Amino acid sequence: MTFYNFPQNFWWGSAASGPQTEGRTDGDGKGDNIWDYWYQQAPEKFFNQVGPGRTSDVYQQFKSDVQLMKQTGHNSFRTSIQWSRLFPQGTGAINQQAVDFYNVYIDELIANGIEPFMNLYHFDMPLALQAKGGWRNRETVDAYSHYAETCFKLFGDRVKKWFTHNEPIVPVEGGYLYQFHYPAEVNLAHAVQVGYHETLASALAIQKYHALNLDGQIGIILNLTPSYPRDATNPADVKAARIADAFFNRSFLDPAVKGEFPADLVAILKDLAILPTYQPTDLALIKANTVDLLGINYYQPRRVKAKETPIDHTNGPMPDDFFDNYDMPGKKVNPYRGWEIYARGIYDILTNVRENYGNLPCFISENGMGVEGEERYRNPAGQIEDDYRIEFVQDHLKYVYQALQEGSNCLGYHMWTCMDNWSWTNAYKNRYGLIAIDLDHDCQRTIKKSGYWFKQVADQNGFEA
Numbered sequence: 001m002t003f004y005n006f007p008q009n010f011w012w013g014s015a016a017s018g019p020q021t022e023g024r025t026d027g028d029g030k031g032d033n034i035w036d037y038w039y040q041q042a043p044e045k046f047f048n049q050v051g052p053g054r055t056s057d058v059y060q061q062f063k064s065d066v067q068l069m070k071q072t073g074h075n076s077f078r079t080s081i082q083w084s085r086l087f088p089q090g091t092g093a094i095n096q097q098a099v100d101f102y103n104v105y106i107d108e109l110i111a112n113g114i115e116p117f118m119n120l121y122h123f124d125m126p127l128a129l130q131a132k133g134g135w136r137n138r139e140t141v142d143a144y145s146h147y148a149e150t151c152f153k154l155f156g157d158r159v160k161k162w163f164t165h166n167e168p169i170v171p172v173e174g175g176y177l178y179q180f181h182y183p184a185e186v187n188l189a190h191a192v193q194v195g196y197h198e199t200l201a202s203a204l205a206i207q208k209y210h211a212l213n214l215d216g217q218i219g220i221i222l223n224l225t226p227s228y229p230r231d232a233t234n235p236a237d238v239k240a241a242r243i244a245d246a247f248f249n250r251s252f253l254d255p256a257v258k259g260e261f262p263a264d265l266v267a268i269l270k271d272l273a274i275l276p277t278y279q280p281t282d283l284a285l286i287k288a289n290t291v292d293l294l295g296i297n298y299y300q301p302r303r304v305k306a307k308e309t310p311i312d313h314t315n316g317p318m319p320d321d322f323f324d325n326y327d328m329p330g331k332k333v334n335p336y337r338g339w340e341i342y343a344r345g346i347y348d349i350l351t352n353v354r355e356n357y358g359n360l361p362c363f364i365s366e367n368g369m370g371v372e373g374e375e376r377y378r379n380p381a382g383q384i385e386d387d388y389r390i391e392f393v394q395d396h397l398k399y400v401y402q403a404l405q406e407g408s409n410c411l412g413y414h415m416w417t418c419m420d421n422w423s424w425t426n427a428y429k430n431r432y433g434l435i436a437i438d439l440d441h442d443c444q445r446t447i448k449k450s451g452y453w454f455k456q457v458a459d460q461n462g463f464e465a
């Protein structure tokens with residue numbers, strides 16, 4: 001038996017987001033965002049037709065939720081401000097009720113010894129801005145920068161950890177390549193412009209934050225998927241994996257940390273004649289405004305092989321023209337979500353950040369296990385016995401520990417998520433929480449077995465295994 005002892009003041013907690021938890025989508029002055037709109041237009045796209053209005057109702061229940069966070073070992077917690085709650089039209093007039101809500105929520109967390117980490121953009125484009133093109137339109141970058149600065153001024157005296165985006169590649173993939181976010185287009189040129197504007201917006205927000213001289217840090221949260229070739233001795237597989245890495249990881253990681261776009265990705269986009277529209281001064285701005293802190297979301301790796309299937313020309317160029325995904329025989333799979341489980345991936349990411357990204361301060365900002373049909377694990381006493389989740393987290397933490405032993409600057413571990421929450425078109429299909437929600441009984445909360453286990457880990461700052 002070894003005791004895995006984590007560094008002092010390690011951040012233990014979880015992550016969530018405003019649009020996935022708050023509820024009260026049509027009251028208290030909130031404006032519509034793309035999710036409110038898409039659900040009104042096409043409820044059938046959402047699992048069991050459950051839309052963004054049916055979240056865990058944190059807007060009303062946050063005080064008791066903070067107590068549940070304490071009972072599950074949180075010393076820190078990340079959520080996001082809803083842009084369309086603060087600025088119902090995305091820009092212009094502020095909604096004072098939103099200011100009041102975030103003020104009391106933040107104060108409640110701090111009063112209970114839980115440090116609030118605040119993210120600014122978690123997939124929730126205000127509808128009024130989407131109507132003008134959303135991230136495709138440079139005006140959105142200016143609106144975002146104003147929104148970000150407003151948040152820093154309103155809440156930056158108490159919030160000391162800020163994040164410009166959560167998983168900025170996801171709106172690119174979902175909205176403009178694979179159709180799981182609104183506007184559900186398939187257009188690589190639009191996708192590239194969207195990604196570029198997200199990066200520019202992030203750099204502008206970082207510039208504004210640093211100019212305010214607040215006592216805190218600002219970063220970005222990226223979902224990193226280590227890209228492994230089918231055969232590491234086959235140059236074509238290795239090249240394919242490298243290209244997938246450029247599209248899905250380095251596209252945001254390099255500009256966020258190094259202030260530069262990856263040369264191999266730029267060369268591909270240039271060849272395809274789909275470089276984004278930009279202004280000459282942008283590149284210096286991106287170079288000068290890199291992150292203080294990196295949040296890493298890790299769920300599963302990407303396995304890649306050289307392109308074997310024919311290129312599908314229906315929608316013009318796609319990242320998938322350069323590689324095929326590889327279904328590795330014998331891989332361990334989460335049977336309830338279908339995703340590969342590969343705990344060592346978390347170590348590979350932390351090692352990559354240490355070796356190739358200046359060992360920037362970072363933390364695991366999301367990791368977790370989604371389970372469909374988790375109610376079947378509820379015991380007669382009412383508790384979800386999620387031993388599979390405990391094993392999952394423990395396996396990943398062992399690799400975080402190993403990376404730390406080798407000098408990683410990893411400062412914490414946040415789970416996705418605190419309590420089961422609404423997850424976009426997947427709604428409540430996959431449950432991830434340390435706390436279960438009973439949707440049929442006023443969103444009644446019960447701490448899962450993993451929640452009690454996590455508290456023990458946080459209290460002991462480690463575990464024996």
Ligand code: BG6
Nearest residue numbers: 166167223297370422423426430
């Ligand atoms: C994360 C996102 O990547 O995955 C969350 O940051 C999302 O917003 C989570 O809810 C789980 O996704 P899913 O599709 O398994 O419910």
